[in-house]
Amino acid sequence: MSEPETQELGITESKEHSPGEWYAEVVQKAGLADYAPMGGFIVTRPRGYALWERIQDHLDGWFKETGVENTYFPMFIPESYLEREKEIVEGFDPEVAWVTQAGSDELDERLAVRPTSESIITPFMSQWIRSHRDLPMRLNQWCSVVRWEATDTKPFIRTKEFLWQEGHTAHRDEESAWEETMLRLDQYRRVHEEVLALPVLEGRKPEHDKFPGAHTTAAIESLMPDGKALQSATSHYLGDGFAEAFDVTYVDEDENEHVAHTASWGLSWRALGGMIMTHSDDQGLSLPPTLAPEQVVIVPIWQEDTRDEVLEYAADLAAELDEADVRVELDDRDERNPGFKFNEWELKGVPLRIEIGPNEVQSDEATVVHRPDGESAVEDREGIVEAVSDHLDTIHAKLYAAAEQDLEENVREAESRDELLGTIGRHGGIVKTGWCGDEDCEAAIKDEIAAEIVMVPLERDTDPVHEECVVCDDTAVETAYFAKSY
Amino acid sequence: MSEPETQELGITESKEHSPGEWYAEVVQKAGLADYAPMGGFIVTRPRGYALWERIQDHLDGWFKETGVENTYFPMFIPESYLEREKEIVEGFDPEVAWVTQAGSDELDERLAVRPTSESIITPFMSQWIRSHRDLPMRLNQWCSVVRWEATDTKPFIRTKEFLWQEGHTAHRDEESAWEETMLRLDQYRRVHEEVLALPVLEGRKPEHDKFPGAHTTAAIESLMPDGKALQSATSHYLGDGFAEAFDVTYVDEDENEHVAHTASWGLSWRALGGMIMTHSDDQGLSLPPTLAPEQVVIVPIWQEDTRDEVLEYAADLAAELDEADVRVELDDRDERNPGFKFNEWELKGVPLRIEIGPNEVQSDEATVVHRPDGESAVEDREGIVEAVSDHLDTIHAKLYAAAEQDLEENVREAESRDELLGTIGRHGGIVKTGWCGDEDCEAAIKDEIAAEIVMVPLERDTDPVHEECVVCDDTAVETAYFAKSY
Numbered sequence: 001m002s003e004p005e006t007q008e009l010g011i012t013e014s015k016e017h018s019p020g021e022w023y024a025e026v027v028q029k030a031g032l033a034d035y036a037p038m039g040g041f042i043v044t045r046p047r048g049y050a051l052w053e054r055i056q057d058h059l060d061g062w063f064k065e066t067g068v069e070n071t072y073f074p075m076f077i078p079e080s081y082l083e084r085e086k087e088i089v090e091g092f093d094p095e096v097a098w099v100t101q102a103g104s105d106e107l108d109e110r111l112a113v114r115p116t117s118e119s120i121i122t123p124f125m126s127q128w129i130r131s132h133r134d135l136p137m138r139l140n141q142w143c144s145v146v147r148w149e150a151t152d153t154k155p156f157i158r159t160k161e162f163l164w165q166e167g168h169t170a171h172r173d174e175e176s177a178w179e180e181t182m183l184r185l186d187q188y189r190r191v192h193e194e195v196l197a198l199p200v201l202e203g204r205k206p207e208h209d210k211f212p213g214a215h216t217t218a219a220i221e222s223l224m225p226d227g228k229a230l231q232s233a234t235s236h237y238l239g240d241g242f243a244e245a246f247d248v249t250y251v252d253e254d255e256n257e258h259v260a261h262t263a264s265w266g267l268s269w270r271a272l273g274g275m276i277m278t279h280s281d282d283q284g285l286s287l288p289p290t291l292a293p294e295q296v297v298i299v300p301i302w303q304e305d306t307r308d309e310v311l312e313y314a315a316d317l318a319a320e321l322d323e324a325d326v327r328v329e330l331d332d333r334d335e336r337n338p339g340f341k342f343n344e345w346e347l348k349g350v351p352l353r354i355e356i357g358p359n360e361v362q363s364d365e366a367t368v369v370h371r372p373d374g375e376s377a378v379e380d381r382e383g384i385v386e387a388v389s390d391h392l393d394t395i396h397a398k399l400y401a402a403a404e405q406d407l408e409e410n411v412r413e414a415e416s417r418d419e420l421l422g423t424i425g426r427h428g429g430i431v432k433t434g435w436c437g438d439e440d441c442e443a444a445i446k447d448e449i450a451a452e453i454v455m456v457p458l459e460r461d462t463d464p465v466h467e468e469c470v471v472c473d474d475t476a477v478e479t480a481y482f483a484k485s486y
Numbered sequence: 487m488s489e490p491e492t493q494e495l496g497i498t499e500s501k502e503h504s505p506g507e508w509y510a511e512v513v514q515k516a517g518l519a520d521y522a523p524m525g526g527f528i529v530t531r532p533r534g535y536a537l538w539e540r541i542q543d544h545l546d547g548w549f550k551e552t553g554v555e556n557t558y559f560p561m562f563i564p565e566s567y568l569e570r571e572k573e574i575v576e577g578f579d580p581e582v583a584w585v586t587q588a589g590s591d592e593l594d595e596r597l598a599v600r601p602t603s604e605s606i607i608t609p610f611m612s613q614w615i616r617s618h619r620d621l622p623m624r625l626n627q628w629c630s631v632v633r634w635e636a637t638d639t640k641p642f643i644r645t646k647e648f649l650w651q652e653g654h655t656a657h658r659d660e661e662s663a664w665e666e667t668m669l670r671l672d673q674y675r676r677v678h679e680e681v682l683a684l685p686v687l688e689g690r691k692p693e694h695d696k697f698p699g700a701h702t703t704a705a706i707e708s709l710m711p712d713g714k715a716l717q718s719a720t721s722h723y724l725g726d727g728f729a730e731a732f733d734v735t736y737v738d739e740d741e742n743e744h745v746a747h748t749a750s751w752g753l754s755w756r757a758l759g760g761m762i763m764t765h766s767d768d769q770g771l772s773l774p775p776t777l778a779p780e781q782v783v784i785v786p787i788w789q790e791d792t793r794d795e796v797l798e799y800a801a802d803l804a805a806e807l808d809e810a811d812v813r814v815e816l817d818d819r820d821e822r823n824p825g826f827k828f829n830e831w832e833l834k835g836v837p838l839r840i841e842i843g844p845n846e847v848q849s850d851e852a853t854v855v856h857r858p859d860g861e862s863a864v865e866d867r868e869g870i871v872e873a874v875s876d877h878l879d880t881i882h883a884k885l886y887a888a889a890e891q892d893l894e895e896n897v898r899e900a901e902s903r904d905e906l907l908g909t910i911g912r913h914g915g916i917v918k919t920g921w922c923g924d925e926d927c928e929a930a931i932k933d934e935i936a937a938e939i940v941m942v943p944l945e946r947d948t949d950p951v952h953e954e955c956v957v958c959d960d961t962a963v964e965t966a967y968f969a970k971s972y
């Protein structure tokens with residue numbers, strides 16, 4: 001058996017010492033994505049796309065159970081439509097990719113490649129909504145959007161085109177639109193916890209950092225191992241401003257015309273990026289079982305004289321697990337030795353490895369090994385389905401617990417500007433402070449250490465953690481969560 | 487109860503006399519799609535998108551069972567990539583939408599919004615394929631593409647942006663690539679027959695009408711009630727031309743480097759358009775049960791004194807059908823009368839209506855009515871699940887049979903130019919003739935009656951239907967299928 005150099009296959013960068021290079025290496029070597037020829041774009045390979053499909057399956061199911069209908073709106077938005085909501089155009093103009101030619105003709109009006117679709121969806125809601133019976137209207141689309149940011153490309157985290165879903169809903173009143181905003185935020189939290197094994201913080205964006213035109217922007221933040229915060233989903237209560245701009249009104253039971261309240265909410269493949277960055281290690285990707293394309297890989301270990309019995313035993317085990325709806329792969333390749341296979345499946349992130357050698361066959365057992373920490377156990381062949389299911393649950397819990405501990409240890413408080421700067425400088429992470437609500441106080445910190453207010457508490461009436469603003473010493477009106485962020 | 491004018495809700499155009507207007511009206515009033523503000527684009531509403539999702543579910547399942555993996559490639563293709571395969575660039579250049587600006591900057595290189603993705607996918611296949619063990623490689627993506635055609639917009643049939651899937655595969659040799667081409671063609675036929683209840687013809691495009699650069703373009707053609715042919719899916723055997731152009735090579739067991747053979751295959755939402763146009767009528771949409779979002783609608787018919795018992799009986803029936811995985815809707819709206827509900831659900835295309843009145847409650851029965859032809863039957867309440875399942879099968883069979891009869895009656899032969907022109911002029915449909923293989927002979931017919939050769943037989947060695955070319959009287963080399971087409 002000829003083996004390619006393991007170096008070439010394995011991860012060479014260190015998660016601790018060169019997290020950026022390490023992340024790029026994991027993404028590429030685990031076969032998730034490659035860089036496209038145009039800077040800022042990536043190609044999502046089958047293994048990466050399978051992860052996205054699984055996120056879609058879960059979320060889309062929850063959306064549909066809660067009244068959401070899928071749609072598809074054009075990928076282009078005429079410039080004049082984008083201009084109808086002035087905060088949208090100001091917010092997105094610098095990032096819009098424009099189609100100006102088709103065939104050999106110049107277009108009369110430039111078409112924006114959608115950076116987000118409020119400007120094209122809301123006018124149609126206006127046409128479709130007549131009476132209170134049409135409300136709530138809940139539309140969603142799974143698509144890609146383009147935002148021409150000039151920063152460094154990081155697959156799934158920072159790309160000019162990214163995959164997401166965008167939900168757009170219209171409601172009778174503030175209460176219903178607000179409930180929607182919170183429902184979607186809760187579903188986003190749930191997909192992080194239950195599918196991605198990622199603990200998150202739910203918060204609100206400070207006023208000056210809301211979605212353009214929104215009343216409230218709620219967001220899901222997670223904390224990466226390098227101490228930076230990552231925002232992977234947002235849910236906006238838009239008030240009645242968009243409805244006013246696009247004339248979304250309805251006739252209520254009182255036969256009067258009212259302006260609707262709208263919400264929009266989106267989760268992007270950043271959630272995937274956060275999962276990769278958090279759980280993976282210097283051996284490569286490490287996937288939570290709910291998300292993993294293969295939950296279990298069986299590696300048979302044989303010599304010439306034990307080959308047949310080992311393979312038969314392994315195949316039988318694979319069949320039983322498959323029958324029980326465990327996603328199982330039997331790696332019976334002749335041309336690779338077990339050590340090579342162990343490394344490869346670790347690199348690819350398979351949560352549970354089962355080793356079957358002559359000993360296991362002899363004693364009617366199976367040796368199982370957890371991907372995240374290498375913990376192993378010997379299980380009886382009988383009852384293996386239940387044992388595997390328990391191990392998968394344990395692996396999910398381990399991944400979640402490690403991330404949770406990291407999050408808990410890295411949310412700190414600071415009572416002074418120096419303490420804030422020092423804490424972020426030394427540890428990274430999130431630092432809670434009192435804040436007067438003035439954007440300038442955030443700007444002062446940003447200038448010095450490139451940390452910003454990633455969120456404030458979701459509840460508006462929460463007492464601030466300290467009585468004074470950490471920067472200007474004026475009375476604090478809320479708690480600011482400062483962090484460096486992606 | 488106040489009723490909106492039925493006119494406003496119902497179909498006012500005639501399928502027979504104004505098929506174009508009728509089609510547009512069905513699509514809009516059944517809530518499938520609306521026209522977007524930019525000419526040539528549509529907005530796919532929840533009901534329309536749900537149909538597309540169901541097609542996706544079936545096809546995607548079949549693809550995955552046969553070794554296909556989903557991916558996502560960028561929506562933009564650099565101009566220099568498009569130019570690497572000269573026939574692609576010549577074939578698509580006149581239809582490409584170009585991104586030339588981003589934010590306030592002019593781009594150095596124009597980016598094509600993908601008209602199809604061979605030019606961006608094949609170079610990556612070249613990177614990923616090293617050895618014969620990497621083959622076959624079968625990639626697919628569900629996405630939209632843009633082709634700037636200037637013709638009239640027809641939802642799902644002719645739009646500048648359309649939804650489709652595009653499969654791209656690489657193989658060791660011609661045999662394997664050809665098998666792939668035929669396998670996908672077969673799956674396309676199957677989705678037409680089993681899901682859309684549409685009989686189709688499988689054929690090959692004449693040489694001058696192949697996909698740019700392809701060795702063979704096979705296609706699925708169906709015949710619309712207005713006598714025009716509709717192509718809804720194609721499967722291309724690309725030979726080794728694309729692999730040569732993009733350097734897709736592999737090391738075989740003989741340790742020599744070989745050029746791969748590639749194939750690509752796509753089905754678009756035109757299949758949906760063909761289904762709508764074929765089955766629907768002057769009452770509106772008529773959906774095959776496999777595709778329908780609601781397979782059964784239950785309409786309770788009550789007077790004040792029978793309301794409770796009728797509604798309870800209807801709700802119990804709905805629960806039992808739902809339990810049996812029938813997609814059922816109970817229309818218990820108080821504010822609409824049964825006649826209004828009948829019309830609305832006919833417009834929306836629900837295959838089977840169940841009427842429940844006091845008589846049905848009394849005698850423990852249910853009255854079922856077929857959407858396509860109004861045929862009704864009374865079924866025992868006991869055993870209703872099986873009866874409903876049989877009725878749904880019958881409805882599928884009816885839709886298919888009607889379309890099949892139309893297809894069979896409208897494929898004719900012609901032995902002379904006059905007969906060809908006369909037959910298409912009088913009947914439309916498809917006319918089989920002998921053909922010498924010369925594009926000029928097709929052009930002569932196209933000029934006179936706007937009919938073209940939509941296909942030739944899939945098997946290259948089939949004897950032509952007549953010995954002489956219908957136009958020039960030279961020896962015929964194959965059978966041409968002439969038709970007007972969408």
Ligand SMILES: [Zn+2]
Nearest residue numbers: 436441469472
């Ligand atoms: Zn301050």
Ligand SMILES: [Zn+2]
Nearest residue numbers: 922927955958
């Ligand atoms: Zn001829």
